[in-house]
Amino acid sequence: MEKSLVSVFLLILAVSHTLAKDATTKDGKRDTKEATKPKLPQTLSRGWGDYLIWTQTYEEALFKAKSNNKPIMVIHHLEDCPHSQALKKVFSEHKEIQKLAEKFILLNLVYETTDKHLSPDGQYVPRIIFVDPSLTVRADITGRYSNRLYAYEPTDIPLLYSNMQKALKLLKTEL
Incomplete structure (x- = not known):
């Protein structure tokens, strides 16, 4: 015992x-x-703006753009790309861009879509393309590079902000 x-x-x-x-x-x-320490839930933002509302697929973004009459901002990037990571850091910390982004249907993709309209000049990252509510890719809203029209670098944030404003203005003039 x-x-x-x-x-x-x-x-x-x-x-x-x-x-x-x-x-x-x-x-x-x-x-x-x-x-x-409070843990933030994993969001669709993938770090591009955790307090913004992001869509999960391109098809969902198209539907929301049409039904809400808002432009889409599609960000193509890769998690292991240093250029994408640098742009993401500046984008997520820029208060004015984060505020303006609330007026868009947002989608960030770490994979290519089957829609060839989203890669009019090739598949590279980071790449940001705007789509208006009529579901037309705005090929006229470009970055500063002639060989990669939709590429942005961290130093291009003022141009990206200006292009976001341009996408919103085009929406108002087309109404």
């Missing part, structure tokens, strides 16, 4: 020690920061 009590006691001690060890960091201290 005494042996079984000792065995149960040792088992309880081992389990409690293991559980206590899982609740501490490598240096033996409890990690209270991690437990109290």
Whole structure:
């Protein structure tokens, strides 16, 4: 009887020690920061603006653009592309762009669509294309590069902002 009590006691001690060890960091201290830090849910923004409303597919964006009479801004990028990451950082931190982006149907794609209209001059990243509510790709709203018309770099943020305004103005003049 005494042996079984000792065995149960040792088992309880081992389990409690293991559980206590899982609740501490490598240096033996409890990690209270991690437990109290609020976790943001994974969003469709992929870091381009977590508080903006993003669509999941191009088809959904087309439907919302038509039904809400708003232009679409499609951002093509790759998660492991340093140019895409640099543009994303500047885009997400630029308060005026984030505010203006609320007036668009937003979509960011890490893959190519089957719609060839979204790659009029080739498939490269980062690439930003505007589509008006009549579902027409605005080929006239371009970046500053002649070999990659829809490419933007972090230093091109003022031009991107201006092009966003242009897309919205074109919508108002066509109404």
